[in-house]
Amino acid sequence: MVDDRMVVGADVGGTWTKAVGVSMRGRPLGLLARMETLARRGPRDFAGRLAALLDGLAGKSGRRLAAAGLGLAGEVDAGRGMLRTAPNLRGWEGFGFKAELGRSLGVRVAVDNDANMAAWGGYVLELGRRPRHAVCVTLGTGVGGGVILDGRLHRGASGSAGEIGHLCVEPDGESCHCGRRGCLEAYAGAYGIARTARKLLAGRRKAGPLERLCPGLKGLEPRLIALAARRGDAAARAVWRVTAHYLGLGIADVVYLLNPEAVLLAGGVAGAGRLLLDPVRRFLDRQPFRLPFRSVRLRLAGTPHLGALGAALMALEEAA
């Protein structure tokens, strides 16, 4: 008998909300719906519109909803299914998404922060047969992450675990959006990479591919820095070496502490591909402790919408 049910997942950011669906076996169904988050209208308004979006996604695929997952940008109380603090979703703190959406959708709802959901999505979809212990690093504007141990998401005492972007890789180094200095995010987040690029370009007399792609050094996105590097821009290549150095330091810390089977790099910045992966691998290969570094696979995530897919897959896991 064909199972005519599905599980939906949504990734709720400060600006956009994306929703996807997976089969009861966890296979992505190739569905995607988007809407503006419109955070100012408040969480109740949002929850109403989201329920309609998710219902619509199920309707379009001709399947019944079995469960739903929600990844929210901010500090989440996963048990209660609510935001504790949310710089990008102001005023949403304390609203019970789990209860509210559970009522309106008539199914169980899993809620966690967006980084944990993305990490879970990467763990399930990108690493082949699930390894026992894995760490996912999401490289976007900021750097987030999630820790999976013994096949389960490790949330920690207050649901705050996995803040890989705030490992200190350069004491008194560059400033991070969190207010501290020298965090991994300050070097491997998109804004940190752009800062590295500006510094490396400042001393250059003759414009290269990177200046031509970003006139006036505006819009120094990781995507364009990668493109310039592929076109032979020496400074752009140096940007990726610096980024990889710090990413290597952070990943090495994770390996010394947790000794995982796999580390997955996801998020837009991971689109730099081998420009990032190769020097990080070389960095890890130089570590004096051989056993944990021989045991760890380093992979780039290729699946889009891992945040929303991970939310759906987490809901599926919790419903099992």
Place this chain on the structure above:
Amino acid sequence: MVDDRMVVGADVGGTWTKAVGVSMRGRPLGLLARMETLARRGPRDFAGRLAALLDGLAGKSGRRLAAAGLGLAGEVDAGRGMLRTAPNLRGWEGFGFKAELGRSLGVRVAVDNDANMAAWGGYVLELGRRPRHAVCVTLGTGVGGGVILDGRLHRGASGSAGEIGHLCVEPDGESCHCGRRGCLEAYAGAYGIARTARKLLAGRRKAGPLERLCPGLKGLEPRLIALAARRGDAAARAVWRVTAHYLGLGIADVVYLLNPEAVLLAGGVAGAGRLLLDPVRRFLDRQPFRLPFRSVRLRLAGTPHLGALGAALMALEEAA
């Protein structure tokens, strides 16, 4: 009915081996036996002498052996109960301690590395009612550690997890015994602390309490640096501030990544007490992420022989 059984544990270092006993409820029995490890005589000779030592410990207390635990200095394959690599126990690699001692003692034997056993001992004996997630940092000549998640020791993919001493806290910083630079151990291990003291004393014209305790700056042990600090030596106080700064950086990394309920500082260096604890607490209180740092308790271990006790308690746990 009184249970007339006990569990023994041994901590096997490069020079000395210590053994202790715990009751079937995990209560330390106040027994202690020591012998020279005499590593050069090889593992089979050692195993024979250790079996006699442990049997003797049981005999002295009038109890029967129920299980035994062994913490070995080096990289351990806990499943097979053997050393993989052991810089301080050369030639012992590959010897099956679990099987050999199991045969000679007639009980089940748990084997792990000494840092994991000490962490387990600290977790069970020093943190009150067992917290869900905790990290133990053992501050000795080197800096080791152990990670307890969901009430169980996290060993990782190759049994190498918990190498807290090799988190990088100062890229291109002081050299570490592992061959890398800037590891936490290079600042918070006894040899790193002595190096900090030598540097801070180098510029001092007038001798203070520390020079009087360590004439010619020989034997700059953490214990004496703490004593000098308590006698008002400004340089000695500065040594602890520097040490605490780096320890704070390492512990903050652990909290960002794992969000534990408790962090325990054990080992000889922890004898510095509040000289170390207070500035580390202040460092953690300054972190911008409040939730995980409010959730974490920082404690000093006071129980001696945690390595051997932890080995016994791990054996008890595995026998349960």
